[in-house]
Amino acid sequence: MFDPAISAARGATPAVLSLGNFYHDNSLAINHQTEIEYEQAHYAALSYTRADVGPKPYGCGNYWVPVYASKSARVPALIMWFFDSRSFVSGNPEGLGPVPPEADFYWVDEKTVPQYIKQERALMDRAWGKVPPALVFVHIPVQKADILAPLVGDHDDEPDPATQGFLLNGTYTGLDEPFWNALVGMDRASGVLAVTSGHDHGESWCARATASQGVAICFNGHSGHIRENLPPKFAQIRVEYH
Secondary structure, eight states: OOHHHHHHHHHTOOBOOOOSSOBOTTOSSOOHHHHHHHHHHHHGGGBOOOOOBSOSSSSOOBEEEEEOSSTTOSSOSEEEEEEOOOOOBOEETTEEOOOOGGGOOOSOOTTTHHHHHHHHHHHHHHHHSSOOOEEEEESSOOTTHHHHTTTSOOOSOOOSSOSTTBOTTSOBOOTTHHHHHHHHHHHHHHOEEEEEEOSSTTOOEEEEOGGGTTOOEEEOTTTTOOOTTOOOOOOOOEEEEO
16 A cells, blocks of 8 residues: 555564655545554554644644663653655546645644644653654655755755645745744754655755754655656765755
């Protein structure tokens, strides 16, 4: 039904989903909630994916996964946060289908996720006496990536919209700002190592600048997904600072 869980099962490697504007050419019925529920039902032993908060059936894949330095560690060394950047393109063997109206959003839900981040971080601090640093994954990149992209990048795959907050007609809504501000607050309080995205699968770089308020924005290239007619590549991230 979807490759990440199947490939994880074959290699006995735990997997997670970072949900966004995916399409599937085998069904018109798959949505974000369906994907998560299928993975949990069939590959639960290998899946860390959850649906903690967010609008269903699109936008509900927001959750975090603790990473411990050792089996005996009481406090995680790192928290991996996964955020659902919404949207969804249906499809069938004849080609792409429409974007359902309830999925026609290209940013992390501004109504539920910022409060979720605040709430979960407060619970972490209460339970562990600290909030571990964060590594953030979100499929459609934050809008600040537009500022850094001309400085670095491969640019062999230009999706529309390229970053969060835009409509398909190119109008910028600003509705990605609550999520971005929550990430900046997280960075100021306990550190965000990077905000890593896919979506533009030709990009393989990592950069930070004043424009991104010092938060490192990264693209993980072709890791886990080779789109359409793009040449196969190994995943790589090039680091630059501006």
